[in-house]
Amino acid sequence: MDIDRNHRRCWGLPSRKPAYIKAVEEYLYEYPALKAAWEIEKELEKAGLGNLYPSMVPAYEERSGKGHSEYQSQTEKYGILRASKDLRLQCLERALAALTKDERELVEEKYFNPLRPTDQMVCETLNYSRGKYHQLKRKTLHKMAMMLRLI
Numbered sequence: 001m002d003i004d005r006n007h008r009r010c011w012g013l014p015s016r017k018p019a020y021i022k023a024v025e026e027y028l029y030e031y032p033a034l035k036a037a038w039e040i041e042k043e044l045e046k047a048g049l050g051n052l053y054p055s056m057v058p059a060y061e062e063r064s065g066k067g068h069s070e071y072q073s074q075t076e077k078y079g080i081l082r083a084s085k086d087l088r089l090q091c092l093e094r095a096l097a098a099l100t101k102d103e104r105e106l107v108e109e110k111y112f113n114p115l116r117p118t119d120q121m122v123c124e125t126l127n128y129s130r131g132k133y134h135q136l137k138r139k140t141l142h143k144m145a146m147m148l149r150l151i
Contacts, residue, residue, distance in 0.1 A: 020150040024141050027092060027148065028111035034089050095147035103140040110137070 099107065110122045117125070123133045145151045 020145040021141050023150055024144045024148065025111065027088070028107060028144070031089075031092050031096075032112050032114075034085060034092075038086070038089055091148055095144050098147060099140065099143070102136060103143070106133070106136055106140055107144075 096104065096107065105126060106122065109125055110117065110119075119133065119137070120130075122128075123130055126133070128136070142151075
């Protein structure tokens with residue numbers, strides 16, 4: 001199995017990892033930064049400094065697409081981006097709260113660790129056999145994908 005995976009990687013062939021697993025992993029890797037940004041923003045708002053962003057100045061620009069024009073301000077763009085980040089953070093936190101202790105430990109060690117450890121390193125840290133680790137990881141990512149409505 002590893003030989004096949006290494007062979008595919010060596011020759012630049014696509015991996016067999018399902019797209020929803022890649023999406024969950026991407027969300028999990030970005031979660032710590034998303035959470036930190038949200039906390040900083042809340043602290044700024046509490047201090048009365050919440051609207052320091054230059055994109056909050058209402059300036060309209062024309063956008064064209066599909067045979068019609070529409071106007072969208074930088075304020076609207078900022079608001080939409082902020083709302084989508086808040087929603088993504090809320091969904092991730094609900095999904096993480098539903099994990100078991102073992103699943104949560106795996107996620108924290110593999111995806112929230114700034115050192116980005118390999119699977120082997122996580123196996124050793126959590127004292128799991130390779131088989132148990134991969135089974136738990138697969139189960140956890142599938143569960144997260146379901147909770148995030150990716151599958």
